Amino acid sequence: MRSRIVAAVAAILLAIVGVVLLTGYVVGADQRAMAGMKTTSVLVVTEPVAADTPAEDLAELVEPKVLPAKAVAPGALTSLEDVAGKVATADLVAGEQLLADRFAAPEKKDKDDVVVPKDMQEISIMLESQRVVGSTITAGETVGVFTTYHDSKKTHQTLHQALVTRIENGVAASDAKPDAKPDAEEGAEQGPAVPEGNVVVTLALSAPDAETLVWSQEIGSIWLSREPEGTPRDGTRTVTEEGLFR
Structure with missing residues (x-):
C-alpha cells in the first residue's frame, strides 16, 4: 500500500516537473524567436472607440505593444501625435492596431450648421x-x-x-445696384x-x-x-x- 502511495506521489511530481520544463522551453523558444527578428512598438486599441472620436481623446484607450516587424500592419501608428487634430473615421475594436488611414480631418460644418445648446x-x-x-x-x-x-x-x-x-x-x-456709378477718380481702388x-x-x-x-x-x-x-x-x-x- 505504501509503495503505491509513493509511486503516485512520484508520478505527480514528475508531471509537475514536466509542465514546468515544457513551459520554460516554450517561453524560451518565443524569446529566442523574438531575439532573432526585428520588433516594433505600435499602438493597439484596448477599448472600443466610436467613430468621430478625436485622436486627443484616445490616450486612455490605446497602449503600445511590441510586435514582430512582419506582424505590423502598414500605416500602424507609434504615437498619437501623428494624427493630432483628426478624428476616427470608423468604429475601432479592442485588439486592433491603430492605423493612420482610420483617421481624417473632421468635416467642416456648413456656416449655418450650428448646434443649439440644450434647454435653449x-x-x-x-x-x-x-x-x-x-x-x-x-x-x-x-x-x-x-x-x-x-x-x-x-x-x-x-x-x-x-x-x-x-x-x-x-x-x-x-x-x-448693378448700374452704380464708378468712383469719380478712374482706376481708384474700390473697397468691399x-x-x-x-x-x-x-x-x-x-x-x-x-x-x-x-x-x-x-x-x-x-x-x-x-x-x-x-x-x-x-x-x-x-x-x-x-x-x-x-
Whole structure:
C-alpha cells in the first residue's frame, strides 16, 4: 500500500516537473524567436472607440505593444501625435492596431450648421444691415444685444454673448445696384461692397433672454455687436440723455 502511495506521489511530481520544463522551453523558444527578428512598438486599441472620436481623446484607450516587424500592419501608428487634430473615421475594436488611414480631418460644418445648446430656443429678428456689424456676423459667432427704449430715451446692453445660429437675406450693394456709378477718380481702388437692406438673425437663447429680445424688438430698437467669448462685461451702464450730456 505504501509503495503505491509513493509511486503516485512520484508520478505527480514528475508531471509537475514536466509542465514546468515544457513551459520554460516554450517561453524560451518565443524569446529566442523574438531575439532573432526585428520588433516594433505600435499602438493597439484596448477599448472600443466610436467613430468621430478625436485622436486627443484616445490616450486612455490605446497602449503600445511590441510586435514582430512582419506582424505590423502598414500605416500602424507609434504615437498619437501623428494624427493630432483628426478624428476616427470608423468604429475601432479592442485588439486592433491603430492605423493612420482610420483617421481624417473632421468635416467642416456648413456656416449655418450650428448646434443649439440644450434647454435653449431659437428666435429670429429682422434688422437693418448696419445694426448687424454691416452684415459681417456669421453663424456660430456670439453677439451682444443693445436695446434702446425710445419713450424713456435709454440704451443698455441687455444680452451678452448670444449664440448666432443663422444669418439670412444680407444683400450686397454690388448686387442691389448693378448700374452704380464708378468712383469719380478712374482706376481708384474700390473697397468691399457694403450690404444693405434687412438681415434676419436667428439666436439661441434661454426663455428669459428670448423674452428680453422680443420686448426689445417690439417696444424699442436693437443693435448687435460682435462679442466673442471672454469679452469683458463690466463697465456697461444705462445711457440716458441726461447722463450723456451732463
